[in-house]
Amino acid sequence: MTALHWLSAAEAARAFAARTLSPAELMTALLERIGTLDKRLNAFIRLDADAAMAAAKAAEAEIAAGRIRGPLHGVPVGIKDIIDVVGLPTTCHSKILLDTIAKADAVVVEKLREAGAIIIGKLSTHEFAIGGPSFDLPFPPARNPWNPDHHPGGSSSGSGAGVAAGLFPLALGTDTGGSVRNPASACGIVGLKPTYGLVSRRGVFPLSFTLDHVGPLTRTVADNALLLDAIAGHDPGDPGSAATQARYFGRLLDRGVRDLRIGFIRHFHERDLPAHPEVSAALDDVARVLEAEGAQIRTVTLPSLTEFAAINRVILCSEAWSIHAPWLRERPGDYGQLARRRLLPGAFMTAGDYVGAQRRRLQVIAAVEDRLRDCDVLMCASSMDPASRIDDAEETARTYPRQARTPFNVTGHPALAMMAGLASNGLPVSVQFVGRYFDDATVLRVAAGYERATKWSAKKPPIG
Template identity: 65%
Template sequence: MPDELAFLSLTEAVRRIRSGDLSPVKYTQALLDQIAAHDGQLDSFLRVLDDGALESAALAEIAVKNGETLGPLHGVPFALKDIVDVAGLPTTAQSQILAQQPPKTDDAAVTAKLHDAGGILLGKTATHEFAIGGPSFDLPWPPARNPWNLARYPGGSSSGSGAAVAAGLVPMAIGTDTGGSVRNPATACGIVGMKPTYGRVSRRGVFPLSFSLDHVGPMTRNIADNALMLNVIAGHDPGDPGSANLPAPD
């Protein structure tokens, strides 16, 4: 796939899709092709939702042709660290124990916000087992690799999200940060990762580690993209007792 699409910024993708210059179906398929070509080495994704992503992209394309806007992320794919719930899918936290659990019945708050903004879920990304500690080498899923050097670690525990964004597999991804798990992979992979102010982004539907330390944060390739993603996912959620009941300014 041409680098022009693989490394298209989130803000530019939004602009081009809205203008009709870029087909959401073409863009989504291009990213799926990128995953097929490169993720066999990176292992950044635990689950890729090819059919569902293309179906959502087709709906986004119809909306563009009808002059409709689905939201600030209209037609742009995103990925979720696999400790974030998606209705109809299991949340494994990269653990064989949780992999045997039934699929979730509801989206996490952040998943719902991204969907409501017009984003397209491309898949769920690798983490550490239970999103803590270091990479595990005795699980069915191999640990994610750093796209800059496959012999290196991409940081964690939002390892798959960091690697996927850096490699041009997806323009934006959700990570979580309890003790550096967004910031570490962002640093190791050369991208932008934000640990938002506590309570700014709801953690409802996210596998918990520490009530007073868990944060959900955006991971992108530049600051403007990160700000756009944060604007979408921020806001009060009465379903999260730690959510701040304060305005979330731009």
């Protein structure tokens, strides 16, 4: 029998509807697990236990009365602490905003509540979603449940660690240069950066206006689709929001990958940033599995990772400087060292740099679009290495930029990272799937096909 803390959101919702489990029973089990494990993982900045239990009891009463608010009725969700939850601090893991209380829910949190979800608390992040695992901030950094001596990826670090450890089944993160997919890769779960504009960012503290995304982190692909269904939709209050009809993102999950054309971007991990041998081997194995399942695998090329990274860096630093300049001038000492170091280069970017990066951006978007004319989905590395030790700043600084996630923030295509094996040191390695604009459903379809064929999602961290 599955332990309650390992239930997927879909399983929990079915059990609630069948009245074989109550939301309060699940919440009790999760709060006990959090009390036991989070002192080692630091996934939470603020656990809102009393409110979450009250909401669980209210959800239970609604079920008894025959009222189900939505597909996530009674299901707990963790929220990255750059996303507003009314009445709770949005600290961005920083001294700068330590006492800032949200006056309203972010749009994505509103949508979660409409779907019946229960907000369990606010989760650790890298400072302002741009620092790294830092020990000079008001809260300790989150740690990897596969080995707490290692980092869990970021910047949605608490989201990844908490989902992987069974503290909650669902979490929201944000992704500007890979910050949903990095913790998914490091923690062995599923993280999707949706198509740019598919999910509202109103009520989310910005890092880069034209690169930011909000996305779901889950233990299964089906749960990822379920969470995306809840949060997607046009928001006229978000200037980047798209008026699209894309919906029902789990509709293709059972179709398998037969006859899908998958373009394998090998040069990302073979030439541009040569990957750890165990990562390379895992990616080759993913290709073999998908081919055995009936997919057509072909090698494709894109501009180099170096070029994508340069575009991302100029745009991100320029836009982030426009947000942080007043505080960096007036309160530089209230930033942690890593975030301050990563934000300051924006002061030296010129208008020409920014316009040049945006012009080149259009060209690399065209290159990805061209590949997707002949392929249904692209496949590539996510992280080039397993997660480093959290106390090894030099190794973390070396390995953190060794990734292939940034290109798809630049282009805005949907991109999903998921577990593709375990390295010899017991830490997850990963793969990334990329799709056409607003065809997030096909990306999830490929991920679901791979998940069924390999069962990596059944692997759990040894933390407890």
